[in-house]
Amino acid sequence: MDNVALLVQIFFGAALINNFVLHYFVGICPFLGVSRRIDMAFGMGCAVTFVISIAALLSWTFTYYILRPEAPLPAWFWRMAGGDPEVQIDLSVLSYIMYIFVIASSVQFVEMYVRRFFPPLYKSFGVFLPLITTNCAILFACLEIMKNLQDPTQLWGLPEALTLAVGGGVGFTLAIVLMAGIREELELCNIPKPLRGAGITLIVAGIMAMAFMGFTGVDQGIQNILNAMIE
Amino acid sequence: MAAASPTALERFLNGIIPENPVYRQLLGMCPVLAVTGAMKPALTMAAATAFVLICANLLISLIRGLLKPHLRILVFTMTIATFVTIADRFLAAYLYDMSKELGPYVPLIIANCLIISRCEICSSKQSVGVAFADGVGMSLGFALALASIATVREILGSGTWFGLTVLPSFWPTWGIMVLPPGAFLVLGLLLGLVEWIGHRRATST
Numbered sequence: 001m002d003n004v005a006l007l008v009q010i011f012f013g014a015a016l017i018n019n020f021v022l023h024y025f026v027g028i029c030p031f032l033g034v035s036r037r038i039d040m041a042f043g044m045g046c047a048v049t050f051v052i053s054i055a056a057l058l059s060w061t062f063t064y065y066i067l068r069p070e071a072p073l074p075a076w077f078w079r080m081a082g083g084d085p086e087v088q089i090d091l092s093v094l095s096y097i098m099y100i101f102v103i104a105s106s107v108q109f110v111e112m113y114v115r116r117f118f119p120p121l122y123k124s125f126g127v128f129l130p131l132i133t134t135n136c137a138i139l140f141a142c143l144e145i146m147k148n149l150q151d152p153t154q155l156w157g158l159p160e161a162l163t164l165a166v167g168g169g170v171g172f173t174l175a176i177v178l179m180a181g182i183r184e185e186l187e188l189c190n191i192p193k194p195l196r197g198a199g200i201t202l203i204v205a206g207i208m209a210m211a212f213m214g215f216t217g218v219d220q221g222i223q224n225i226l227n228a229m230i231e
Numbered sequence: 232m233a234a235a236s237p238t239a240l241e242r243f244l245n246g247i248i249p250e251n252p253v254y255r256q257l258l259g260m261c262p263v264l265a266v267t268g269a270m271k272p273a274l275t276m277a278a279a280t281a282f283v284l285i286c287a288n289l290l291i292s293l294i295r296g297l298l299k300p301h302l303r304i305l306v307f308t309m310t311i312a313t314f315v316t317i318a319d320r321f322l323a324a325y326l327y328d329m330s331k332e333l334g335p336y337v338p339l340i341i342a343n344c345l346i347i348s349r350c351e352i353c354s355s356k357q358s359v360g361v362a363f364a365d366g367v368g369m370s371l372g373f374a375l376a377l378a379s380i381a382t383v384r385e386i387l388g389s390g391t392w393f394g395l396t397v398l399p400s401f402w403p404t405w406g407i408m409v410l411p412p413g414a415f416l417v418l419g420l421l422l423g424l425v426e427w428i429g430h431r432r433a434t435s436t
Contacts (some may be wrong), residue, residue: 001345022411024335024410025265025414026259026261027261028264029257029344030262032260039342047378075267096312096316096338096341097309097313100308100311100342101309102311104304104305135342136261136343138342139341140335143338143339147335177283184298192248193421193426193430194426195419195423195426196347198257198419199420199422199423199426200419201417201419202244202416203415203416203419203420203435205419206412206413206414206415206419209412211411212331213411213412219248
């Protein structure tokens with residue numbers, strides 16, 4: 001049951017308290033670029049959540065089995081090749097290249113798969129898919145997973161990694177949809193000319209970030225409720 | 232084609248003010264917002280980005296004859312990722328505290344759209360000299376933008392500049408400026424200011 005509490009904490013931490021967009025500032029480009037209409041913003045959010053989960057799954061697998069300092073696969077190859085078993089293989093220097101490769105290829109595969117099997121879905125968010133390769137939110141999720149996998153006190157498993165990814169995706173969707181709703185209303189307002197466009201969007205984002213700071217402590221509260229329910 | 236593409240000097244000057252990556256093109260926003268709480272991390276970040284941008288520009292420009300159109304984005308990102316790994320290892324070796332403070336934002340240079348857009352627009356089409364000038368100009372423009380935001384945030388948020396106290400002690404420090412919302416507010420207002428100055432120049436001449 002400890003495990004569930006940790007998962008809940010990770011989920012709400014990623015979605016609300018340390019929101020990817022409003023706290024870590026990742027994924028700002030689509031946040032400013034695609035937040036003009038609610039339906040487009042929602043499409044972008046769904047596409048990001050989808051890709052972030054797949055990328056997290058793949059990057060956790062690669063990190064755990066290949067890139068981590070005590071990873072089993074390179075050590076096995078090293079012994080098969082007749083290397084000294086005392087030597088420890090550490091491939092973590094390759095992790096950035098691996099992650100960007102995983103992200104770029106998973107975006108490509110998702111695009112092909114969706115186009116082949118779900119044509120209506122492809123029509124609705126197909127245009128956003130190529131943009132996602134350069135979305136730092138995905139790379140950020142991979143890096144967080146790597147950080148917590150290499151930390152011996154944490155040693156995240158696959159459930160934690162996936163929860164972080166889905167939570168981050170949900171948080172991104174929430175932020176971008178809220179922003180699109182506000183921007184639709186802003187169209188009707190008389191904004192000083194120099195601030196129109198990106199300026200006012202950033203100021204609104206600042207106020208939203210202040211509001212999201214109010215979520216601090218929510219994860220602890222939910223954990224307390226869960227613990228009370230268990231007892 | 233040759234007449235239409237800008238020369239090295241034009242590329243260099245364009246990067247600093249007329250096509251400033253942050254204020255004009257709105258590129259590379261994550262580091263702009265994330266590391267500008269104080270001057271030191273902002274300038275370290277600008278230096279790391281400059282290293283990656285210039286090296287990637289040079290390398291892409293050298294291999295531009297070999298690029299296949301459908302694979303070029305992948306080649307760009309892999310090149311950038313290699314240089315980012317070098318920069319990250321270097322920071323971790325020689326500036327360990329700074330590397331801890333910047334945290335995930337050094338590897339996130341890989342996903343900085345500024346570098347990919349320069350590879351796409353300039354260095355995959357033009358010669359090595361032009362690509363180098365473009366990289367230096369854009370890096371200077373990026374450093375200028377980061378420094379301007381960090382100046383406002385550090386002076387108002389902690390009353391210091393480069394760690395030196397500049398504001399008198401009776402001045403209350405604005406805690407919000409070093410927190411995430413302050414980054415958004417300062418960048419939004421500075422963008423408005425830059426627009427306003429540009430607009431006034433255009434109308435007065």
